[in-house]
Amino acid sequence: MPTPRPTYDLVIAANRLPVDKVIADDGEVEWRRSPGGLVTAMESVMRSQPGAWVGWAGDAGEAPEPFDEDGIHLHPVPLSTEEVRDYYEGFSNDTLWPIYHDVIVPATFHREWWSSYQTVNQRFAEAVAEVAAEGATVWVQDYQLQLVPTLLRKLRPDVRIGWFNHIPFPPVELFAQLPWRAQLLDGLLGADFLGFQRQADARNFVRACRQLLGAQTKRDRVTVEGSRRQVRAAAIPISVDFNGLEALAKRPDVMARAREIRASLGDPEVLMLGVDRLDYTKGIRHRLKAYEELLSERRIGPPEVTLVQVATPSRERVDAYRILRGEIEQTVGRINGELGKIGAPAVHYLHHSYPREEMAALFQAADVMLVTPLRDGMNLVAKEYVTCRHDLGGALVLSEFTGAWHELHQAFACNPHDIEGLKQTILRAINTPAKDKQRIMKALRRRVSDHDVQRWAARYLAALAAAPDLPQAEPRNPPTPHEVETPLMPSPSEHSAAGAKGSPS
Numbered sequence: 001m002p003t004p005r006p007t008y009d010l011v012i013a014a015n016r017l018p019v020d021k022v023i024a025d026d027g028e029v030e031w032r033r034s035p036g037g038l039v040t041a042m043e044s045v046m047r048s049q050p051g052a053w054v055g056w057a058g059d060a061g062e063a064p065e066p067f068d069e070d071g072i073h074l075h076p077v078p079l080s081t082e083e084v085r086d087y088y089e090g091f092s093n094d095t096l097w098p099i100y101h102d103v104i105v106p107a108t109f110h111r112e113w114w115s116s117y118q119t120v121n122q123r124f125a126e127a128v129a130e131v132a133a134e135g136a137t138v139w140v141q142d143y144q145l146q147l148v149p150t151l152l153r154k155l156r157p158d159v160r161i162g163w164f165n166h167i168p169f170p171p172v173e174l175f176a177q178l179p180w181r182a183q184l185l186d187g188l189l190g191a192d193f194l195g196f197q198r199q200a201d202a203r204n205f206v207r208a209c210r211q212l213l214g215a216q217t218k219r220d221r222v223t224v225e226g227s228r229r230q231v232r233a234a235a236i237p238i239s240v241d242f243n244g245l246e247a248l249a250k251r252p253d254v255m256a257r258a259r260e261i262r263a264s265l266g267d268p269e270v271l272m273l274g275v276d277r278l279d280y281t282k283g284i285r286h287r288l289k290a291y292e293e294l295l296s297e298r299r300i301g302p303p304e305v306t307l308v309q310v311a312t313p314s315r316e317r318v319d320a321y322r323i324l325r326g327e328i329e330q331t332v333g334r335i336n337g338e339l340g341k342i343g344a345p346a347v348h349y350l351h352h353s354y355p356r357e358e359m360a361a362l363f364q365a366a367d368v369m370l371v372t373p374l375r376d377g378m379n380l381v382a383k384e385y386v387t388c389r390h391d392l393g394g395a396l397v398l399s400e401f402t403g404a405w406h407e408l409h410q411a412f413a414c415n416p417h418d419i420e421g422l423k424q425t426i427l428r429a430i431n432t433p434a435k436d437k438q439r440i441m442k443a444l445r446r447r448v449s450d451h452d453v454q455r456w457a458a459r460y461l462a463a464l465a466a467a468p469d470l471p472q473a474e475p476r477n478p479p480t481p482h483e484v485e486t487p488l489m490p491s492p493s494e495h496s497a498a499g500a501k502g503s504p505s
């Protein structure tokens with residue numbers, strides 16, 4: 001008889017495992033921990049209880065055997081080449097992603113993609129069922145796995161199931177376009193607790209259940225049809241590892257590198273920075289347009305002012321991303337051709353991924369950080385920037401359409417669609433006296449340090465354990481004004497969701 005596999009009290013299910021495969025010079029396969037915030041958060045949680053992580057290892061074809069890495073049991077789920085195309089690049093990134101981000105580009109609907117999404121979600125649910133101990137806590141991540149909660153509940157009614165959406169949840173008017181909208185909502189309602197970045201996202205979900213499924217809803221709860229089970233939906237905004245990243249940014253070599261970056265750019269008076277995955281949601285084109293106009297109107301110009309735009313390669317097999325890359329590169333070429341000077345280009349454009357140290361140095365070098373998404377679930381870059389500014393220098397220009405803005409409302413807020421307004425905001429961020437900017441930076445840093453990623457994970461798991469009730473623990477700080485949002489005109493029979501009456505979210 002084969003020995004039974006070990007099981008775990010905490011199981012994370014995410015599209016990707018938190019490791020990347022590296023082939024050493026001698027051909028040996030090694031796994032390197034990817035340094036995302038989610039992994040850091042999970043490390044803090046898994047220190048007190050043994051945990052497993054179920055996810056795809058990143059290569060199409062057969063999956064490696066399960067293995068342990070730094071105290072986490074990693075359980076790879078295989079995806080075939082067709083599944084990478086249909087479930088991941090297709091349904092996740094070309095159907096759901098546009099719908100969940102305000103249809104900035106049109107969504108594509110293909111029945112084969114949906115079919116693949118169902119198959120892969122079933123496979124994830126089965127893998128989780130295999131590694132979860134009796135009564136385990138299962139935390140499912142993100143939009144790629146929205147069917148897992150219900151599929152898993154069918155296999156394992158004993159486990160407690162949570163799901164967290166890293167991206168926005170769209171208003172019902174957009175969500176309703178999805179031909180499989182009811183199945184997606186039903187899939188999520190298998191969870192005990194659904195976590196979102198903003199209260200508006202949680203409200204959108206509850207409203208979609210009411211309007212599209214005819215479900216009974218009351219404030220932040222949805223009653224599942226045919227049972228008396230209630231599902232709670234609330235906002236628990238994600239954050240960064242404040243202490244870890246701040247310590248990195250304080251390292252002498254990182255601080256020296258920041259000075260070196262500035263020197264190699266000719267020590268400009270104002271260094272502006274953009275750091276994004278090359279994604280149409282990030283508003284890179286709008287940012288470049290505002291910058292180009294400021295240059296051509298001679299309100300700013302190189303060498304005194306310069307812009308570094310780091311755009312990480314992303315989803316390059318999806319058409320919309322290929323088109324965007326071409327547009328951005330053409331715009332950068334035009335700006336430099338028309339408005340740059342010999343030895344002083346107006347834009348330094350870098351299409352690479354960088355190590356954490358280099359990112360921390362870039363953040364420290366930048367006088368103005370431009371975070372201008374058209375829609376973004378949170379935007380961790382904004383929080384990373386303020387975390388790295390232990391010198392209280394710098395200014396954050398932040399789009400109102402990010403989750404981060406709902407917490408970092410002291411930042412220089414902008415509407416990236418309003419190019420004239422964005423230009424004014426950039427000038428204000430440059431020209432505000434240093435003392436005032438320090439005061440602002442201090443407030444932003446206090447918010448991020450009080451609400452770091454470890455606290456996010458602890459709050460999420462407390463909410464999941466208590467759901468559908470509210471957890472006992474109170475937040476250390478009262479919510480900011482933006483957190484206590486008023487519902488959007490509920491009719492007398494409707495109730496708003498997700499703590500509109502001041503829940504601890």
Ligand code: ADQ
Pocket residue numbers: 166167238275276277310311312352353354355359376377378379380381384
């Ligand atoms: P993303 O859309 O990927 O995440 P974001 O939150 O900004 O967006 O995170 C990007 C991460 O990649 C940051 O940690 C950043 O430092 C890093 N990064 C970017 N460019 C890099 C480069 N060139 N080299 C190295 N690192 C780079 C999704 C949602 C967001 C949500 C997060 C977390 O879209 O809204 O904030 O998940 O929930």
